[in-house]
Amino acid sequence: MPVDPVFAADLANDLSAVDYVRLLHLFRQDVTQLSEAISRAAAAADEAGFRRAAHGLAGAAGAVGAQELEAACRTVMAPGHINEELAASAERIAALAAATLADIATALDRAAGR
Amino acid sequence: MxxxxxxxxxxxxxxxxxxxxxxxxxxxxxxxxxxxxxxxxxxxxxxxxxxxxxxxxxxxxxxxxxxxxxxxxxxxxxxxxxxxxxxxxxxxxxxxxxxxxxxxxxxxxxxxxxxxxxxxxxxxxxLSRTRRALESALDDTKTRLEAAKAQLGSTGYADFVGSSPKMRAVYDTLQGVAASKASVFITGESGTGKELAAEALHKMSPRARRTFVPLNCGAIPRDLLESEVFGHIKGAFTGATTDRVGAAKLSDGGTLFLDEIGEMPLEMQVKLLRFVQTGTFSPVGSSKLEKVDVRFVCATNRDPLLEIEAGRFREDLYYRLYVVPLELPPLRDRSEDVLLLARHFLAQFGQEERKAFTGFSPEAELMLLAYPWPGNVRQLQNVVRNIVVLNSGPVVEAGMIPAPVNRAGATPPARLAPPVPAPAPEPAPVAKLAPAPVPVQEPPAPHGVIVPAPEPEPAPAPAATLRVDPEQEILPLAEMERRMVLAALMRTGNDIPRAASLLEVNPSTIYRKMLQWRKDGLIPAETRR
Structure with a gap:
């Protein structure tokens, strides 16, 4: 499951409804921008840019309990990735980001209905 | 709420x-x-x-x-x-x-x-802030206790030994200025304890937990002084193979003691002035400014004003550093501390050399007291060490006192004040002048038993109202002087400093005279303070 349901429930509990929704929106915006940045860096073989974006995405994913996405980002942050691996990693991250965004959308719908 | x-x-x-x-x-x-x-x-x-x-x-x-x-x-x-x-x-x-x-x-x-x-x-x-506040309060209490101890007539202060009024004034200044960050400018002859005073200031200050860095400006070659003070970076000059931290950085948070500051070359004084003014410096060869928090204590055995006049010391630097002056008196001006110091060193060196010395004989004490100590406490320290190393004890006898101290009684030391007047050749002018009302005593008993004076101490009368008794027995002035000294000693319970105070002479004058009178057989050997 892209987003840890226990963590997500904790988060919803710890924050007011307004703050929770604001955070999810912020996260959705971050994930979209950062996964695009990762793809661009991989295409340009920009290893430093790739790592920087992966670091940002890992942080954002950690904030909402998107553990798989966070773990994938941290794995690729280590220096020394060759170009082919960058491209493959970017694809994997993009897929996980998409699944996470879907979970977030569900969470937002649920929040809107509660 | x-x-x-x-x-x-x-x-x-x-x-x-x-x-x-x-x-x-x-x-x-x-x-x-x-x-x-x-x-x-x-x-x-x-x-x-x-x-x-x-x-x-x-x-x-x-x-x-x-x-x-x-x-x-x-x-x-x-x-x-x-x-x-x-x-x-x-x-x-x-x-x-x-x-x-x-x-x-x-x-x-x-x-x-x-x-x-x-x-x-x-x-x-x-919690950590509370602890720091408590520690600071405790330090204050300790400092106040130290002050109280000093005032309660202890024989020393910090690492100083001495209870003379001049040293008490020094202790008061140390006590008063220790907690401040103000620069202290110490003057005094060689051997008076300038570095000891600087260390005492540091130990009693809130900076005591940080470093005390002494630097003798006179002992460091001119070319190396800047590097010693400010440090250097690798390659700054031939031989600078690594970075080196200087005294300024080492004393960050602590105290930098610049001894013999009068010896510092003028070009270095300019750099020191900038450092004192701004608290910043650059290591030699570096353009990077470093900021430190340093308390400055300086010392010189020269007269700083004369050095300024002679163009050897910058006036602006002097006024930056001369915030709190501290003058350490020469030992000859606090002769009442000589025996305290001698006994202190005897105990210290006796322990170090594992020799059982218990004290000084009266003759030996008189020799120490009669000597003017041009090298001050350091000279006394060396003399006592010499005695301990070369002798076995338990009592330091006159014969153990090395030259030139053992010649002290033979000729009046030139630096002792005030000079003893020569005996007058004729008694008549004494009577014509207006002499002080001298209570003439009986001469000392044959075995030196001094008869207590029956009358109370006369109050000194202003010269204009002096009464002259023409019938008074006329004696050689030297004899009158001896009688006066012995009378003063009896009246004060043989307390030489008090007797000296009554007679308005230096205590060492009395010690020296007694030594001479004893040599001349004018008072018995056992008569001492």
């Missing part, structure tokens, strides 16, 4: 969602929160806003959190720091703890976890 937040927390986090989450949690816990998204921004906010706590992400876009932490500490930011880390960078979190962070929290965290970590860290900070 106050509406004020329980504390300020600065969140240093470049990732927007993570920063916002932390802000929401922290605000929910009742703290006031601000976010900085780069190390440079965090540095500025921390200096300006002075947070109580900092939530620090290690990986930042400009430079890493460890370096930021070190820069914040160097800039005096004492907020507690909680490092936020992903499990992958736990090693970095541990490094941060070693660098001064209080704790760390691993992502992802919930509000309770963050709250507990933050509260614990802030509580530690409060």
């Amino acid at each position: 106050s509406e004020e937040a329980p504390g300020r927390v600065l969140i240093i986090e470049d990732q927007q969602a993570q920063a916002e989450l932390a802000r929401l949690f922290i605000a929910g816990l009742g703290y006031e929160a601000r976010i900085a998204s780069s190390a440079a921004q965090a540095h500025d906010v921390a200096l300006e806003w002075r947070p109580d706590g900092i939530l620090l992400d290690i990986e930042l876009p400009d430079y890493n959190g460890l370096e930021l932490l070190s820069r914040l500490r160097a800039a005096g930011v004492d907020a507690v720091v909680v490092v936020v880390t992903a499990s992958a960078s736990m090693e970095l979190a541990k490094q941060a703890i070693r660098a001064g962070a209080e704790d760390y929290v691993v992502k992802p965290y919930n509000r309770d976890r963050l709250g507990v970590t933050l509260r614990n860290a802030l509580e530690k900070r409060t």
Whole structure:
């Protein structure tokens, strides 16, 4: 499951409804921008840019309990990735980001209905 | 009930969602929160806003959190720091703890976890501040106790030995100025204890836990002095194979003692002046300014004003450093401390040399007292060490006293004040002048038993109202002087300093005269103070 349901429930509990929704929106915006940045860096073989974006995405994913996405980002942050691996990693991250965004959308719908 | 937040927390986090989450949690816990998204921004906010706590992400876009932490500490930011880390960078979190962070929290965290970590860290900070305040109060109490001890007639102060009025004045100054950061300018002849005074100032100051760095400006070659004071970087000059930290940096937070400052070359004085004025300096070969917090204590055995007049010492530097003057008296001006010091050194060196010395014989004491000690305490120290090394004790006899001290009684020392007047050849003019009302005593008994004076001490009368008794027995002036001295001794219970005070002479004058009278058989050998 892209987003840890226990963590997500904790988060919803710890924050007011307004703050929770604001955070999810912020996260959705971050994930979209950062996964695009990762793809661009991989295409340009920009290893430093790739790592920087992966670091940002890992942080954002950690904030909402998107553990798989966070773990994938941290794995690729280590220096020394060759170009082919960058491209493959970017694809994997993009897929996980998409699944996470879907979970977030569900969470937002649920929040809107509660 | 106050509406004020329980504390300020600065969140240093470049990732927007993570920063916002932390802000929401922290605000929910009742703290006031601000976010900085780069190390440079965090540095500025921390200096300006002075947070109580900092939530620090290690990986930042400009430079890493460890370096930021070190820069914040160097800039005096004492907020507690909680490092936020992903499990992958736990090693970095541990490094941060070693660098001064209080704790760390691993992502992802919930509000309770963050709250507990933050509260614990802030509580530690409060406890640490309370401890520092208590320590400071304790230090103050200790300082006051020291002062009280000194005033209660102890025979010394800090590492000084001596209870003469001149030394008490020195102790008072040391006591008064120790806690301040004011520069102290010590003057005094060689061997009077200038470095001891500087060290005492440091030990009694709030800087005592930091370093005391003594630097003898007269003992360092001119070319090396700048490097000794400010340090140098590798390659600054031939032979500078590594970076070297100088006295200025070493004494950061402590005290820099510049001994023989009068020997410092003028070009170096300009650099020192800038350092004293700004607290900043550049190591030789470096253009980078370093800032330190140093207390300056300087010393010279020259007259600084004469040095300024002669163009050897910069006037502007002098006025920067000459904030609190401290003059250490020569030993000849505090002769009442000679025996205290001699006994102190005898005990110290006897212990070091494992020799059982118990004290000085009366003759030996008189020799020590009659000598003017041009080399001051250091000379006395050396003489006593010489005695201890070459002899076995238990009592230091006159024969053990080395030259030139053992010749002290033979000729009146030129530097002793006041000079003893020569006996008048004829008695008549004495009677014609207006002499003081001399209570003539019976001559000493054959075995030196001094008969106590029956009359109370006469109050000194102004010269204009002196009464002259023409029938008074006329004696040689030297004899009258001897009788006066012995009378003063009887009246004061053989307390030489008090007798000297009554006679308005230096105590050493009495000691010297007694030594001579004893040699001449005019008073018995056993008569002593």
